[in-house]
Amino acid sequence: MSTYISDDIRIELNAARIEGLKKLSRLRVHVGDDRYTVLRMWRGGFSVEADTVPPLRGLVDLYDGERHLCQCLIIGSEPEAGERSYEFKRNTAASDRAPLDHFREVDAPVGLLPHS
Structure with a gap:
Protein backbone atom coordinates (compact mmCIF):
# COMPACT_ATOMS: atom_id res chain seq x y z
CA MET A 1 0.00 0.00 0.00
CA SER A 2 1.31 3.45 -0.90
CA THR A 3 1.33 6.37 1.55
CA TYR A 4 2.06 8.93 -1.15
CA ILE A 5 -0.18 12.02 -1.09
CA SER A 6 -0.13 14.35 -4.04
CA ASP A 7 0.87 17.98 -3.51
CA ASP A 8 -2.64 19.22 -4.40
CA ILE A 9 -4.25 17.04 -1.75
CA ARG A 10 -1.60 17.98 0.82
CA ILE A 11 -2.25 21.70 0.19
CA GLU A 12 -6.01 21.22 0.55
CA LEU A 13 -5.58 19.21 3.78
CA ASN A 14 -3.34 21.95 5.27
CA ALA A 15 -5.85 24.63 4.27
CA ALA A 16 -8.73 22.70 5.89
CA ARG A 17 -6.68 22.14 9.07
CA ILE A 18 -5.82 25.84 9.33
CA GLU A 19 -9.45 26.90 8.76
CA GLY A 20 -10.51 24.56 11.57
CA LEU A 21 -7.91 26.04 13.93
CA LYS A 22 -9.00 29.60 13.03
CA LYS A 23 -12.65 28.83 13.83
CA LEU A 24 -11.79 27.40 17.26
CA SER A 25 -9.32 30.08 18.37
CA ARG A 26 -10.27 33.13 20.45
CA LEU A 27 -6.64 34.20 20.73
CA ARG A 28 -5.40 37.24 18.80
CA VAL A 29 -2.01 38.87 18.41
CA HIS A 30 -2.04 42.68 18.17
CA VAL A 31 0.76 44.50 16.37
CA GLY A 32 0.01 48.22 16.45
CA ASP A 33 -3.50 48.57 14.97
CA ASP A 34 -3.36 45.20 13.18
CA ARG A 35 -4.94 42.05 14.67
CA TYR A 36 -4.27 38.46 13.60
CA THR A 37 -5.75 35.13 14.70
CA ILE A 75 11.43 35.65 17.51
CA GLY A 76 10.03 34.16 14.28
CA SER A 77 10.83 31.00 12.39
CA GLU A 78 10.36 29.76 8.85
CA PRO A 79 6.83 28.78 7.76
CA GLU A 80 6.00 25.10 7.91
CA ALA A 81 2.76 23.39 6.81
CA GLY A 82 0.96 26.72 6.42
CA GLU A 83 1.90 28.00 9.90
CA ARG A 84 4.59 30.39 11.08
CA SER A 85 5.77 29.81 14.65
CA TYR A 86 7.06 32.44 17.06
CA GLU A 87 9.01 31.82 20.24
CA PHE A 88 8.86 34.10 23.27
CA LYS A 89 12.08 35.88 24.07
CA ARG A 90 10.25 37.72 26.86
CA ASN A 91 6.68 37.18 28.02
CA THR A 92 5.21 39.61 30.59
CA ALA A 93 1.74 38.90 31.98
CA ALA A 94 -0.70 41.80 31.76
CA SER A 95 -2.41 43.12 34.87
CA ASP A 96 -5.55 45.21 35.23
CA ARG A 97 -4.08 47.32 38.06
CA ALA A 98 -0.81 49.06 38.80
CA PRO A 99 1.80 47.12 40.79
CA LEU A 100 2.27 48.05 44.43
CA ASP A 101 5.60 49.48 45.53
CA HIS A 102 5.16 48.15 49.07
CA PHE A 103 3.86 45.04 50.85
CA ARG A 104 0.13 45.14 51.57
CA GLU A 105 -1.13 43.31 54.66
CA VAL A 106 -4.00 40.89 54.10
CA ASP A 107 -6.14 42.56 56.79
CA ALA A 108 -5.13 46.14 55.93
CA PRO A 109 -7.92 48.73 55.67
CA VAL A 110 -9.13 49.55 52.19
CA GLY A 111 -9.21 53.30 52.86
CA LEU A 112 -9.26 55.91 55.61
CA LEU A 113 -12.23 58.04 56.60
CA PRO A 114 -11.52 61.76 57.24
CA HIS A 115 -12.21 63.29 60.67
CA SER A 116 -15.52 65.15 60.78
Whole structure:
Protein backbone atom coordinates (compact mmCIF):
# COMPACT_ATOMS: atom_id res chain seq x y z
CA MET A 1 0.00 0.00 0.00
CA SER A 2 1.31 3.45 -0.90
CA THR A 3 1.33 6.37 1.55
CA TYR A 4 2.06 8.93 -1.15
CA ILE A 5 -0.18 12.02 -1.09
CA SER A 6 -0.13 14.35 -4.04
CA ASP A 7 0.87 17.98 -3.51
CA ASP A 8 -2.64 19.22 -4.40
CA ILE A 9 -4.25 17.04 -1.75
CA ARG A 10 -1.60 17.98 0.82
CA ILE A 11 -2.25 21.70 0.19
CA GLU A 12 -6.01 21.22 0.55
CA LEU A 13 -5.58 19.21 3.78
CA ASN A 14 -3.34 21.95 5.27
CA ALA A 15 -5.85 24.63 4.27
CA ALA A 16 -8.73 22.70 5.89
CA ARG A 17 -6.68 22.14 9.07
CA ILE A 18 -5.82 25.84 9.33
CA GLU A 19 -9.45 26.90 8.76
CA GLY A 20 -10.51 24.56 11.57
CA LEU A 21 -7.91 26.04 13.93
CA LYS A 22 -9.00 29.60 13.03
CA LYS A 23 -12.65 28.83 13.83
CA LEU A 24 -11.79 27.40 17.26
CA SER A 25 -9.32 30.08 18.37
CA ARG A 26 -10.27 33.13 20.45
CA LEU A 27 -6.64 34.20 20.73
CA ARG A 28 -5.40 37.24 18.80
CA VAL A 29 -2.01 38.87 18.41
CA HIS A 30 -2.04 42.68 18.17
CA VAL A 31 0.76 44.50 16.37
CA GLY A 32 0.01 48.22 16.45
CA ASP A 33 -3.50 48.57 14.97
CA ASP A 34 -3.36 45.20 13.18
CA ARG A 35 -4.94 42.05 14.67
CA TYR A 36 -4.27 38.46 13.60
CA THR A 37 -5.75 35.13 14.70
CA VAL A 38 -3.46 32.86 16.72
CA LEU A 39 -3.84 29.27 15.55
CA ARG A 40 -2.04 27.56 18.44
CA MET A 41 -0.35 28.69 21.62
CA TRP A 42 2.01 26.73 23.86
CA ARG A 43 4.18 27.53 26.85
CA GLY A 44 7.06 28.96 24.81
CA GLY A 45 5.29 30.57 21.86
CA PHE A 46 2.44 30.63 19.36
CA SER A 47 1.70 30.17 15.66
CA VAL A 48 -0.24 32.14 13.05
CA GLU A 49 -1.26 31.48 9.46
CA ALA A 50 1.78 31.91 7.21
CA ASP A 51 -0.05 32.94 4.03
CA THR A 52 -2.19 35.82 5.32
CA VAL A 53 -0.13 37.19 8.24
CA PRO A 54 3.00 39.18 7.39
CA PRO A 55 6.18 38.20 9.25
CA LEU A 56 5.91 39.62 12.78
CA ARG A 57 8.79 41.00 14.75
CA GLY A 58 9.52 42.66 18.07
CA LEU A 59 6.96 43.55 20.72
CA VAL A 60 3.39 42.22 20.36
CA ASP A 61 0.32 41.87 22.61
CA LEU A 62 -1.66 38.65 23.01
CA TYR A 63 -5.41 38.79 23.73
CA ASP A 64 -8.04 36.19 24.57
CA GLY A 65 -11.12 37.89 23.17
CA GLU A 66 -11.01 41.33 24.82
CA ARG A 67 -8.83 40.24 27.78
CA HIS A 68 -5.18 41.27 27.52
CA LEU A 69 -3.08 38.21 28.39
CA CYS A 70 0.51 39.35 27.95
CA GLN A 71 3.00 41.53 26.17
CA CYS A 72 5.69 39.54 24.37
CA LEU A 73 8.99 40.02 22.63
CA ILE A 74 9.04 37.40 19.87
CA ILE A 75 11.43 35.65 17.51
CA GLY A 76 10.03 34.16 14.28
CA SER A 77 10.83 31.00 12.39
CA GLU A 78 10.36 29.76 8.85
CA PRO A 79 6.83 28.78 7.76
CA GLU A 80 6.00 25.10 7.91
CA ALA A 81 2.76 23.39 6.81
CA GLY A 82 0.96 26.72 6.42
CA GLU A 83 1.90 28.00 9.90
CA ARG A 84 4.59 30.39 11.08
CA SER A 85 5.77 29.81 14.65
CA TYR A 86 7.06 32.44 17.06
CA GLU A 87 9.01 31.82 20.24
CA PHE A 88 8.86 34.10 23.27
CA LYS A 89 12.08 35.88 24.07
CA ARG A 90 10.25 37.72 26.86
CA ASN A 91 6.68 37.18 28.02
CA THR A 92 5.21 39.61 30.59
CA ALA A 93 1.74 38.90 31.98
CA ALA A 94 -0.70 41.80 31.76
CA SER A 95 -2.41 43.12 34.87
CA ASP A 96 -5.55 45.21 35.23
CA ARG A 97 -4.08 47.32 38.06
CA ALA A 98 -0.81 49.06 38.80
CA PRO A 99 1.80 47.12 40.79
CA LEU A 100 2.27 48.05 44.43
CA ASP A 101 5.60 49.48 45.53
CA HIS A 102 5.16 48.15 49.07
CA PHE A 103 3.86 45.04 50.85
CA ARG A 104 0.13 45.14 51.57
CA GLU A 105 -1.13 43.31 54.66
CA VAL A 106 -4.00 40.89 54.10
CA ASP A 107 -6.14 42.56 56.79
CA ALA A 108 -5.13 46.14 55.93
CA PRO A 109 -7.92 48.73 55.67
CA VAL A 110 -9.13 49.55 52.19
CA GLY A 111 -9.21 53.30 52.86
CA LEU A 112 -9.26 55.91 55.61
CA LEU A 113 -12.23 58.04 56.60
CA PRO A 114 -11.52 61.76 57.24
CA HIS A 115 -12.21 63.29 60.67
CA SER A 116 -15.52 65.15 60.78
